[in-house]
Amino acid sequence: MNIFKYIYLFIFSMKRRDFIIAITSLALASIAGGVIYFDNEGNKYCGEVKIIDSMGRTVYVPKEINKVVALGPGTLGMIIYAGGLDKISGIEQIELRNMWGQDCWLAYHDKFKGLPIVGQGGPNATPDPSAILTAKPQVIIEDQLYAQVMDPNQLQEETKIPVIVVYTFSPKRIGELGPNTFKSSMSLLGELLGTTDRTNELNEYVNSLVNDLNSRTSNISYRPSVYVGGLPYKTGSEGFLGTDVDFEVLNLINTKSVVDNLGWSPGFYNIDFSYLLRTQPEFVFIDEGNLETVISEFSQNKQQFCSLNAFKNGNVYGLLPYRWYQVNVTNQFLSAYYIGKNLYPDNFTDVDIFSLANEIYIKFLGINIYSNYLKYAPGYVNISGNFQC
Structure with missing residues (x-):
């Protein structure tokens, strides 16, 4: 029996109503250039907008999107930066903890309460289709970490919901987020969420910050040596090294850390104190x-820390958290200005870090959260008083 006879028998075995629905659905998909999705309750909708996600996958999504969930490190923050706060319909369990080091949590954690839990969350978690x-x-x-532990196409098949992967870290550089990757992800989310x-506007602002910092620091004859310690990674509780x-x-x-001279590949390391x-x-x-971890280490080995000239001379400064289940892009730029102001004061005389914090937090989050941070941390100040040599 040839293929045409199979099709003939199939069509005429269908009920007239089902046949009409099938033909209509196919026609709509063809006209829209998209695909038909069916949720678990049997409701259908047309994916009529083509999106190319960060992994290069082609995904068809509804024309108007009002409800999304964010999975994985950094995804929630990126959606909030992109203006999608009111579209978040579910939250990972980890986001309901005290995540004070995360800028979006400080700004909007009250809005997360009461939302459905869509999974445990965390850097080693696996998507939970039934919870989603x-x-x-x-x-x-x-984010790309979740895409590694479960194929996004598999998640899409199991949930019957379009899955978009957005880079929350630079490609092949988990824990860092460069301006170009950030802007690319913002453009993707703007297209997806209808917030272009x-x-x-945010991408233009990022360009202005990058250009301003570069112009202040690109032609400097003397660059003091610098080390940035206590950087968190997957577990969060890293020490001074x-x-x-x-x-x-x-x-x-345009500044190098002393550890850049080791010749190691870019990434996170725990180094030796002897270095x-x-x-x-x-x-x-x-x-x-x-x-707090570094202060505890200092109290246990004061002599070693006080053998460092920076500690003896009072040149120890605090930075608001850079990574906390996401890269805080706000603090990334604020920290760059603060470090620059201390290393190259003549080039940053017009910069008031507290006024700048107000500007940056409002630009990215719509609210100034600097005073909220001060409930948990000293902020952008000299913290040598915590390390008396």
């Missing part, structure tokens, strides 16, 4: 997300 469905999203947005005016080679904050001000004793960085900056 409780939030009834039109689109699932996830917002994301275009936790640092980054090729740290994006320092890249913004700092040999290189003697003139300035030390500590991520205040791990400040």
Whole structure:
């Protein structure tokens, strides 16, 4: 029996109503250039807008999106930066903890309460299709880490909901987020969420910050040596020796860390204290997300820390958290300005870090959260008083 006879028998075995529905659905999909999705309740909708996500996948989504869920490190923050706060219909369990080091949590954690839980969350978590469905999203947005532990096409098949992967970290550089990757992700989210005016404005602002920092620091004859410690990574609770080679904050001000001279590949490392004793960085900056850990280490080995000139000379400064289940892009730029102001004061005389914090937080989040941070951390100040040598 040839293929045409199969089709003939299939069509005429259908009820007239089902036949009409099938033909109509196919016609709509053809006209829209999209695909038909069916949710678990049998309701159908047309994916009529083509989106190319960060992984290069082609995904068809509804023309108007009002409900999304965010999965994985950094995804929630990126959606909020992109102007999609009111579209979030479910939340990961981890986002309901005290995540004070995360800028979007400080700004909007009250809005997360009462939302359906769509999974446990965390850097090693796996998407939970059944939990995701409780939030009834039109689109699932996830980061590249989640895409590694479960194929986004598999998640899409299991939930019958379009899955968009957005880079929340630079490609092949988990834990860092460069301006170009950030802008690309903003453009993707703006197109997806219908907030292109917002994301275009934010990308232009990012360009202005990058250009301003570069113009202030590109032609400097003397660059003091610097070390940034206490940087968190996957577990979050790293000590003083936790640092980054090729740290994006320092890249913004054309500055190298002493650890960049090790010749290691870019990324996070726990280094040996002996290396700092040999290189003697003139300035030390500590991520205040791990400040209590560093203070505890200091109390247990005061003599070693006080062998560093930066500690003896009072050149130890605090930075608001850079990573906390996301890269805080707000603090990334603020920290670049603060480090630049201390290393190259003549080039930053017009910069008031507190006024700048107000501007940056409002631009990215719509609200100034600097005073909220001060409930948990010293802020952008000299913190040598915590390390009396």
